[in-house]
Each structure stands twice: as structure tokens, then as C-alpha cells.
Amino acid sequence: MRYQLACFDLDGTLADNVTSSWQLFHEHFAVDFAKREDNKKQFFSGKIPYAEWALRDVELWKERGATKEQFIEAMRSGTALMPGARAVLSSLKSAGMKLALISGSVNIMLDHLLPDHSEIFDHIHLTELYFDELGRLSHAKPTLFDMEGKAVAMRNIAEKEGIPLSRCVFVGDHHNDVHAARAAGLSIAFNSSVERLKSASGVVVDGKDLRKILPHILIP
Ligand SMILES: [Mg+2]
Structure with a gap:
């Protein structure tokens, strides 16, 4: 298989109706x-x-x-899960790909949309929010991997997995995905209105059906 690692943005990519x-x-x-x-x-x-x-x-x-x-x-x-998101993640996983989430979003968003995320993703980077025993927000651990950091995170994961960047896919929708899109072997701008990202990406997928990315990734 040509691609071995797929990295996803969360807000606007796996999460619908939310740019940030x-x-x-x-x-x-x-x-x-x-x-x-x-x-x-x-x-x-x-x-x-x-x-x-x-x-x-x-x-x-x-x-x-x-x-x-x-x-x-x-x-x-x-917000809600992007149409087709679950089908896409499970198809890629069944095809034997490693999956990563590299997001500037917060853990509570991922917990809400994909409560079983630990069984889906091999690697997760996002900002973590913590709550006290009364449910009040207490503190946060910010991600080191937004913006340029998204490309750094992808490189680190690829290295850990022994996968060359040419076999890595990045799927995102916004300005903060541009660096990762430039670094990935295949980059997909999904439902994006950001020209900089579209021109940095190998593939542009319009509309909100995430399944439309599959034929570009699942190639022999
Ligand atoms: Mg996004």
C-alpha cells in the first residue's frame, strides 16, 4: 500500500460545524x-x-x-461528527494504516465526538483540559503541536513508526494545517475555504462527505 500513516485535523475536518x-x-x-x-x-x-x-x-x-x-x-x-468520519477511520484502520490526530482543539471535543478515540488513533496531540471534582475547569496542558507544530508532530510520529513522510497523509481544512500539508506525502484540503491550504495540498475535496477522501488514500 502506498500510504501507511493518516493524520487528521479535528475542528472542521472530523468535527463538523466548527472552524475552531x-x-x-x-x-x-x-x-x-x-x-x-x-x-x-x-x-x-x-x-x-x-x-x-x-x-x-x-x-x-x-x-x-x-x-x-x-x-x-x-x-x-x-458541533457533530463530520458525515462519513467513522466510516473513513475504520476503513483506513482495516487497511492496516496507522492513524493520528494532530489538532489545535481540546480533548473534551474529541471525547465528545469519538468517545472510543483511544481504540481508533495510534497517536493523539491536542490541548488537554482538566476539571476539578465539582466539574469546574481547573487547568490545561496546551499542545506543542499546532500551526508549524503540526508538521513537527507528523514527522515525530512518522519517525517513531518507521514510516517515510512520502507515505504519510495529512487531512485538514484551515490555515493552521498549511505546514503539515506541505510536509506530507499526500495532503488533502477537506471542505476548505482557505486558498493557501488548497494550493499547498495535493488534493482538494469539496463538500462535507469525508468518504470522498478514501479513493485518494486507499490506492495500491
Ligand atoms: Mg481545522
Whole structure:
């Protein structure tokens, strides 16, 4: 088989109706808009590293008294598994491919959409949120692998698995997937409106049926 490892983005790729889970939760918790924008500006101008941006945004949720139940409420009304996602993951797994999730999203989103994710993915990278015994958000462990980091994570996984990058697939939908798309043997821009990603990707799949990526991956 030509491809041996498939890496997936979560928000907008395996998760429908959500470009960024951070945005979904910011809106659900009605966080201070000016602070949220300031955190973003500081990251994109290079003043703070990604992990600091994530921690500051998590603080905004804590300020609002965010609980696990409220996160679940936000996801129930705001997102769902992408049509075809389960079929795709199980087809690739049955074909003997290794599967990875490399996402800037949060663990609670993956737990909600794919509660059996530990049986599906061989490798998972995302930001982890932790809750206290009363269900209140207590702290977070930010991923080191968003943006450029997505390509780094894919390289690390490929190396660990002994798979050359030419045999790795990356599937994503947004700006933060561009670096990984450039590094993968096959990159698929899925349901993407981001021109930079589309032009960095070998394949562009329009619409919201994830099954449409399979014929590009499952080739002898
Ligand atoms: Mg995405």
C-alpha cells in the first residue's frame, strides 16, 4: 500500500460545524472580547508563544466559571461528527494504516465526538483540559503541536513508526494545517475555504462527505 500513516485535523475536518473549538467555547461562555482579541494579537505578532496564548484563553473560560457540563452543552448544539468520519477511520484502520490526530482543539471535543478515540488513533496531540471534582475547569496542558507544530508532530510520529513522510497523509481544512500539508506525502484540503491550504495540498475535496477522501488514500 502506498500510504501507511493518516493524520487528521479535528475542528472542521472530523468535527463538523466548527472552524475552531476555541471560538465555539469563547462564544458559549461569552468571554471578554477585548481580552480574547488581545491574546490572539499578542500570539500572531510573536509577543507570546502558542502555549501562553492557549493558557490565557483558558483563563478567560475559568473567569466565566466554565464547567464540564457547559462545555458539553456547547458541543451538543454547536458541533457533530463530520458525515462519513467513522466510516473513513475504520476503513483506513482495516487497511492496516496507522492513524493520528494532530489538532489545535481540546480533548473534551474529541471525547465528545469519538468517545472510543483511544481504540481508533495510534497517536493523539491536542490541548488537554482538566476539571476539578465539582466539574469546574481547573487547568490545561496546551499542545506543542499546532500551526508549524503540526508538521513537527507528523514527522515525530512518522519517525517513531518507521514510516517515510512520502507515505504519510495529512487531512485538514484551515490555515493552521498549511505546514503539515506541505510536509506530507499526500495532503488533502477537506471542505476548505482557505486558498493557501488548497494550493499547498495535493488534493482538494469539496463538500462535507469525508468518504470522498478514501479513493485518494486507499490506492495500491
Ligand atoms: Mg481545522
